[in-house]
Structures are given as structure tokens and as C-alpha cells.
Amino acid sequence: MRVSHPKDLDVAQRISAGDEGAAEDLFRNLSGEMFGFVRKMLGGDPALAEDVLQEAMVGILRSMNKFDGRVRLRSWMYRILRNKIVDAQRKRGREPVFSVGDPEGDRYDAHGSWQKGVTIQPWNENAEVLDVVRRCMELLPHNQREALHLLAVQGIPAQEVATILEMNYNNLRQTLHRGRQSVRRCADQALGNLPEEGQA
Amino acid sequence: MSSTPDCPHPSMSQMPSCQVVSNALSDYLEDVLSDGDRLKLEDHFAACPLCLVYLDQFRTIYHITGEVPSEQLPHDFNEVMGKAIRLWKAELEDQD
Numbered sequence: 001m002r003v004s005h006p007k008d009l010d011v012a013q014r015i016s017a018g019d020e021g022a023a024e025d026l027f028r029n030l031s032g033e034m035f036g037f038v039r040k041m042l043g044g045d046p047a048l049a050e051d052v053l054q055e056a057m058v059g060i061l062r063s064m065n066k067f068d069g070r071v072r073l074r075s076w077m078y079r080i081l082r083n084k085i086v087d088a089q090r091k092r093g094r095e096p097v098f099s100v101g102d103p104e105g106d107r108y109d110a111h112g113s114w115q116k117g118v119t120i121q122p123w124n125e126n127a128e129v130l131d132v133v134r135r136c137m138e139l140l141p142h143n144q145r146e147a148l149h150l151l152a153v154q155g156i157p158a159q160e161v162a163t164i165l166e167m168n169y170n171n172l173r174q175t176l177h178r179g180r181q182s183v184r185r186c187a188d189q190a191l192g193n194l195p196e197e198g199q200a
Numbered sequence: 201m202s203s204t205p206d207c208p209h210p211s212m213s214q215m216p217s218c219q220v221v222s223n224a225l226s227d228y229l230e231d232v233l234s235d236g237d238r239l240k241l242e243d244h245f246a247a248c249p250l251c252l253v254y255l256d257q258f259r260t261i262y263h264i265t266g267e268v269p270s271e272q273l274p275h276d277f278n279e280v281m282g283k284a285i286r287l288w289k290a291e292l293e294d295q296d
């Protein structure tokens with residue numbers, strides 16, 4: 001078996017042997033970004049985010065002896081964290097929604113041109129676009145939200161995000177693009193340029 | 201249903217459709233398109249006011265979604281981490 005990340009494997013082996021200091025160092029380095037990711041994915045509930053983060057930490061420590069160094073330790077930890085987030089959403093009765101379709105698909109004619117009557121007006125320069133975009137990101141389908149947050153909010157390189165999400169790079173790029181299109185459409189509705197869903 | 205008159209109709213020109221343009225905007229902004237494809241998109245923008253506004257809005261979204269600040273750790277983070285480590289250590293000791 002090829003070990004691509006020997007330093008990460010060394011950390012994992014020390015933790016597996018019961019090294020508390022190595023575990024603390026690992027969490028201190030990564031917990032800020034991981035906590036941010038949990039909060040974004042769970043809609044900003046800090047108490048729930050703390051619970052999920054703690055549960056993920058225990059899960060990571062329990063499974064550390066299974067880490068084999070083929071992917072980065074951070075990527076492997078995020079996979080465990082993602083599963084804990086989905087578990088928490090399901091416990092709250094929120095089954096994650098996945099979407100791969102074109103968010104603007106209903107606005108084109110058969111030739112791919114904007115349908116007659118479609119308007120796209122410039123946004124008011126004074127509009128609170130930043131706040132609107134943040135709210136719209138919380139409404140994204142699960143797969144688009146986690147891809148955008150991992151790449152944009154956590155600043156993880158795209159290739160590593162693809163590893164975490166267990167998808168190929170091209171599929172990740174497509175998911176990110178769909179997410180941005182969805183946010184744009186949501187923002188356009190919030191800023192008054194589009195009728196609300198169901199009223200078109 | 202007819203298309204919006206101001207935008208180039210793909211069946212009547214060599215230009216990509218509005219949908220094709222919309223789907224290529226991340227690649228356009230990241231400058232990963234071939235020169236030929238980039239020029240086709242730019243010709244489309246010159247002829248299609250709707251897609252030009254769409255591009256402007258998409259560019260805004262592209263940048264804002266990359267700038268959402270990260271969260272601060274909870275003030276009792278040490279307690280959160282400490283409890284996780286204690287739970288794990290207790291399990292290890294039970295196994296011994």
C-alpha cells in the first residue's frame with residue numbers, strides 16, 4: 001500500500017497509541033475551520049454545532065487506528081465530520097437534499113435562449129447583497145452548500161475538497177457552479193427582480 | 201415560445217446559447233476556457249444584454265461566496281475538546 005502522507009500517518013499512529021498531546025495539537029490546528037464548517041452546515045446553531053463537533057472528535061479518535069495515510073489526515077477527518085453532520089440533520093428530521101440540475105433550467109426555451117418575458121435587472125448598488133448571499137447559501141441543497149463552504153469558506157484547495165467529498169474534480173467543479181447559480185437566483189428573488197418560487 | 205429578441209439565437213448564429221453561456225461562467229471567470237471558447241462567450245455578451253447583466257451578478261456571487269468569514273471557536277472549546285479526549289481515553293482503558 002502506498003502511503004502518500006507519512007507525517008499524517010505518524011500523527012495518527014501516535015494518537016492511536018494513546019498520545020493525548022498529539023490529539024490536542026491536531027484538534028487545536030483544525031478545530032476552528034471544522035467548527036465553522038459545522039455551524040454553516042447546521043444553520044448557525046452554536047450549541048448543536050458544539051455537540052456535533054465533540055461527537056466528531058470522539059469518532060475521529062476512535063477510528064484513528066484505521067487511518068492509512070493514503071489521503072491527508074484533514075480530508076479523512078472531514079469525511080467523519082460530514083457523516084456526523086448528516087446524522088445530526090436527520091435527528092432533527094431534515095433529510096439532506098441533493099441537487100444536480102440546472103437551477104435556471106426552467107427559464108430557457110427549447111433552444112437554450114432566455115424565455116420571452118425573462119428579465120435580469122442589475123442589482124441596486126445599495127442593496128445588502130452580502131447579507132442576502134449569506135442567507136441564500138444557507139438555503140442551498142446539501143451537496144452544493146458543503147462544496148461551496150469547504151472551498152470558499154474554509155479555503156481548502158479544490159483537489160482536496162474533491163477528496164473529502166469523494167467525487168471527481170470535474171463533478172466538484174460542476175457542483176460548485178450549480179451552487180453559485182442557485183445563490184444568484186435566490187439573491188435575485190430576494191432583491192426583488194424575480195417573482196418568488198411558485199409565482200412565476 | 202420565442203426567445204428574447206435581443207439575445208443571439210443559437211440556431212441562427214455560431215454563438216453559444218444563453219444556457220451554454222450561463223453554464224460556462226465559472227470556467228470563464230477562472231480563465232480556464234480555450235481562447236476560442238472565451239471569444240465566443242464575449243461575442244455573446246456583446247450581443248445579449250441579459251447575459252451581460254447575468255455575468256455581472258454571477259461575478260458578484262462568485263467573489264462573495266469566497267469571502268464568507270470563518271467562525272470563531274466557542275469560548276468553551278477547551279472543554280469540548282477535553283471531554284472528547286476523556287471519553288476516548290476511557291474507552292481505551294476499558295479495552296486494556
